[in-house]
Amino acid sequence: GQSLEQPSEVTAVEGAIVQINCTYQTSGFYGLSWYQQHDGGAPTFLSYNALDGLEETGRFSSFLSRSDSYGYLLLQELQMKDSASYFCAVRDQGFQKLVFGTGTRLLVSP
Amino acid sequence: DVKVTQSSRYLVKRTGEKVFLECVQDMDHENMFWYRQDPGLGLRLIYFSYDVKMKEKGDIPEGYSVSREKKERFSLILESASTNQTSMYLCASSLRGSIGEQYFGPGTRLTVT
Numbered sequence: 322g323q324s325l326e327q328p329s330e331v332t333a334v335e336g337a338i339v340q341i342n343c344t345y346q347t348s349g350f351y352g353l354s355w356y357q358q359h360d361g362g363a364p365t366f367l368s369y370n371a372l373d374g375l376e377e378t379g380r381f382s383s384f385l386s387r388s389d390s391y392g393y394l395l396l397q398e399l400q401m402k403d404s405a406s407y408f409c410a411v412r413d414q415g416f417q418k419l420v421f422g423t424g425t426r427l428l429v430s431p
Numbered sequence: 432d433v434k435v436t437q438s439s440r441y442l443v444k445r446t447g448e449k450v451f452l453e454c455v456q457d458m459d460h461e462n463m464f465w466y467r468q469d470p471g472l473g474l475r476l477i478y479f480s481y482d483v484k485m486k487e488k489g490d491i492p493e494g495y496s497v498s499r500e501k502k503e504r505f506s507l508i509l510e511s512a513s514t515n516q517t518s519m520y521l522c523a524s525s526l527r528g529s530i531g532e533q534y535f536g537p538g539t540r541l542t543v544t
Contacts, residue, residue: 354531363521363538364474369531391533408473412531417462417481418489423473 323347325422328408332428333399341394341425343409351412353385353392354419359405367407369393396427404429432465434458435536438449443542450509452539454522460534461527463505465489467518468538474521475512480505481527 325345333339343353352371356364370376370385370392382395396403401414410419438453456463461520462481468476471543476489478497486497489514499504505524509516523533 330538332445345536350517355535361533364523366532369529410474410531411456417530418464418476419477419489420476420490421466421474423471 323411323413323420324419325408325409325411327422329423330426330428332430335399335401337398337399338395338397339398339427341407341409341427343394343422344405344412345390345392345409345422347390347411347420348414349413350387350390351382353429354410354412355383355394356408356421357405358408358411358424364408399429400417401429401431403427434523435524436513437520437539439539441540441542443544444509445514445544448509448512448543450523450541450543452507452509452514452520452541453537454505454507454524455503455535456505456522456524456534458524458534459502460524461502462525462530462533464523464525464533465495465507466521466523467491468521469518476515476520493501501516505534505540508512512541515542517541517543 327365358364368383385392406424410421463478465477480499522536
């Protein structure tokens with residue numbers, strides 16, 4: 322089976338940098354995704370890492386270490402609108418599906 | 432832009448009723464998914480389909496069935512609704528080789544009384 326662990330809640334102030342970690346255990350591994358979900362909204366895709374290293378998209382970056390079964394989402398220059406839940410999800414090798422973590426609620430304060 | 436639409440934003444049904452949730456995507460995606468989302472449990476996969484008339488069980492298929500007669504449409508069916516199926520239901524789609532990049536509909540909040 323698969324299991325993912327991520328912190329339930331993270332708090333930060335506007336303009337700061339925050340890192341949301343995700344560790345996973347899977348029988349096989351294909352890639353790690355990140356999604357953002359605002360309260361009352363649908364999850365929206367942020368990034369997907371299949372290879373080790375850091376991928377940057379604007380203020381958001383995502384990192385993967387396959388040997389450590391670990392990844393993180395890095396949010397820079399935090400804005401109030403970044404307050405949301407963030408989910409990591411693993412694509413299991415051989416399966417046409419994602420398994421999601423339980424989500425990290427990010428609270429950005431002024 | 433990918434657009435995934437769901438037939439209802441809110442739905443209230445009685446125990447024992449048959450419930451249909453419809454999902455339509457307009458980007459010619461091969462893969463479609465149904466999830467339910469409950470507080471503290473994240474998103475859990477109910478069923479998915481990687482082609483017309485094809486379906487695969489997800490992690491929690493009990494009490495649900497699906498139908499995919501056309502590529503753009505994926506229906507979730509609750510044969511006999513129960514109170515423990517009260518939840519937010521989310522539909523998603525993706526290209527065949529891009530399982531990690533899914534596009535979600537706005538969700539249907541189903542309440543079974």
